[in-house]
Amino acid sequence: ARPRVGYYYNGRSGNTLVARAISKLRVKDIKSLPVVARETASVYDAVVTMFTEDVGTLSVVDGDGYLSGVVSRKDLLKIAISGGDVHKMPVGMVMTRMPNIITVTPDDTVYLAAKRLITHQIDALPVVRTFVQPNGQERLEVVGRLTKTNITRFFVELGNDEL
Amino acid sequence: ARPRVGYYYNGRSGNTLVARAISKLRVKDIKSLPVVARETASVYDAVVTMFTEDVGTLSVVDGDGYLSGVVSRKDLLKIAISGGDVHKMPVGMVMTRMPNIITVTPDDTVYLAAKRLITHQIDALPVVRTFVQPNGQERLEVVGRLTKTNITRFFVELGNDEL
Numbered sequence: 001a002r003p004r005v006g007y008y009y010n011g012r013s014g015n016t017l018v019a020r021a022i023s024k025l026r027v028k029d030i031k032s033l034p035v036v037a038r039e040t041a042s043v044y045d046a047v048v049t050m051f052t053e054d055v056g057t058l059s060v061v062d063g064d065g066y067l068s069g070v071v072s073r074k075d076l077l078k079i080a081i082s083g084g085d086v087h088k089m090p091v092g093m094v095m096t097r098m099p100n101i102i103t104v105t106p107d108d109t110v111y112l113a114a115k116r117l118i119t120h121q122i123d124a125l126p127v128v129r130t131f132v133q134p135n136g137q138e139r140l141e142v143v144g145r146l147t148k149t150n151i152t153r154f155f156v157e158l159g160n161d162e163l
Numbered sequence: 164a165r166p167r168v169g170y171y172y173n174g175r176s177g178n179t180l181v182a183r184a185i186s187k188l189r190v191k192d193i194k195s196l197p198v199v200a201r202e203t204a205s206v207y208d209a210v211v212t213m214f215t216e217d218v219g220t221l222s223v224v225d226g227d228g229y230l231s232g233v234v235s236r237k238d239l240l241k242i243a244i245s246g247g248d249v250h251k252m253p254v255g256m257v258m259t260r261m262p263n264i265i266t267v268t269p270d271d272t273v274y275l276a277a278k279r280l281i282t283h284q285i286d287a288l289p290v291v292r293t294f295v296q297p298n299g300q301e302r303l304e305v306v307g308r309l310t311k312t313n314i315t316r317f318f319v320e321l322g323n324d325e326l
Contacts, residue, residue, distance in 0.1 A: 022322055047244045056237075056286075073236045074219075080243035081210045111322040114315050123219075123311075148286075148311035152277050155314055159185055159274040 022158075027113050028106035030154050031127050031144035036061050039068055039092035043084075046091040047076050057124035059142045060095045067103075067126060067140040069095030103128045104146055110154065113146045123148055185321075190276055191269035193317050194290050194307035199224050202231055202255035206247070209254040210239050220287035222305045223258045230266075230289060230303040232258030266291045267309055273317065276309045286311055 035053045037046045037060050046058055050073060060069035071091055079094050080086055102120045104113045104127055113125055127144035198216045200209045200223050209221055213236060223232035234254055242257050243249055265283045267276045267290055276288055290307035 022318070044244060047240060051237075051241070054284075073240055074214075077210060077236055077240045077243060078214070080240060081207060081249060086244060111319070114319045114322070118312070118316050118319050121217075148315045149281070151315045151318055152311045153281050155185070155318060156274070156277045156281050159277070 022111060023109070025110040025154070026106065027104050027108045027110060027127055027144075027146050030110060030150045031106070031146050032150060034059055034126070034142045034144050036142055037071070037091050039063075039090060039095075041091050043076060043079050043086040043089045043091055043094060046071060047080070047086070050076070055124075055145070055147075057122075057145065057147070058091075059126045059145065060091055061142065064139070065141070066131075067098065067101070067128060067142050068092070069097045070101050070124075070126060071095040072123065098140075101126065103140065105129065106143060110146075110151065114151050117146075117148055117151070185274060186272070188273040188317070189269065190267050190271045190273060190290055190307075190309050193273060193313045194269070194309050195313060197222055197289070197305045197307050199305055200234070200254050202226075202253060202258075204254050206239060206242050206249040206252045206254055206257060209234060210243070210249070213239070218287075218308070218310075220285075220308065220310070221254075222289045222308065223254055224305065227302070228304070229294075230261060230264070230291060230305050231255070232260045233264050233287075233289060234258040235286065261303075264289065266303065268292065269306060273309075273314065277314050280309075280311055280314070 035055045035058055037049055037058045039060055039062055056073045058071050059067055060071055062068040075094050102116050102125055104125050106127055124145050124147040126142050127146055128140040129143055131139045131141055133139060198218045198221055200212055200221045202223055202225055219236045221234050222230055223234055225231040238257050265279050265288055267288050269290055287308050287310040289305050290309055291303040292306055294302045294304055296302060
């Protein structure tokens with residue numbers, strides 16, 4: 001007969017699934033669609049994109065469509081409140097510029113992404129794929145974004161499913 | 164002898180701790196300090212407070228110090244970009260006002276808080292205690308804030324400790 005002391009592991013326990021979900025989940029499993037602005041777009045247009053798409057951070061791309069910067073609601077608020085001409089100023093002037101940008105790849109773990117969000121005190125990470133140009137230069141294509149909202153939603157799903 | 168088939172529960176397994184942490188953790192265990200503005204403060208001053216304290220949402224209090232509203236970076240960006248006079252406009256004019264405010268108490272679970280953040284599409288919740296006035300009216304005292312950052316940090320701690 002089976003021992004009745006304690007709890008007997010059967011391979012499908014909720015607890016195990018929780019731990020597995022945290023350690024195994026990849027960025028590609030929970031990432032959101034990318035929302036981008038051109039470097040040459042005005043600060044005003046970037047704010048409009050942010051409101052239209054309901055996001056707090058935009059990836060900024062250069063003329064070839066590769067990642068050149070990141071701009072947050074905080075960056076834009078700082079400019080808007082300081083009375084600059086938001087219709088004339090390009091977003092390229094106020095963004096955080098490459099290579100000072102923290103990113104993740106689709107195959108990174110969500111745990112690594114969460115650690116980067118906390119360590120670097122940011123709200124969102126561009127999810128990128130690296131392309132090596134014929135001249136050997138690396139360029140980043142934006143394929144998504146990973147935010148504290150994704151982490152919080154995942155946290156809620158863990159609770160829904162397993163408890 | 165102990166059965167060697169599978170995994171035998173001993174009451175201190177990492178998986179169990181993860182599940183327990185998610186289900187048992189209370190808002191008071193991970194909340195941040197409250198950051199408040201007076202209703203009569205200007206939009207400009209509210210933005211300055213936000214940058215000084217490095218938060219994305221402020222609880223707004225009335226003359227008696229009780230919660231009367233909440234204002235987010237998004238609310239302030241909308242006003243700042245629209246060209247209003249941010250030095251003259253009081254934050255009380257642009258905030259979300261009671262009773263349309265989603266809150267939690269210190270004894271609510273973090274899971275409930277996370278669910279409210281996702282359901283209501285907000286970044287932060289005021290943590291409140293209820294006071295009943297002599298006339299029977301309920302007022303809310305702000306004792307903290309619970310944000311997606313708190314949830315993400317907790318998620319990272321789960322990963323650090325248990326995996």
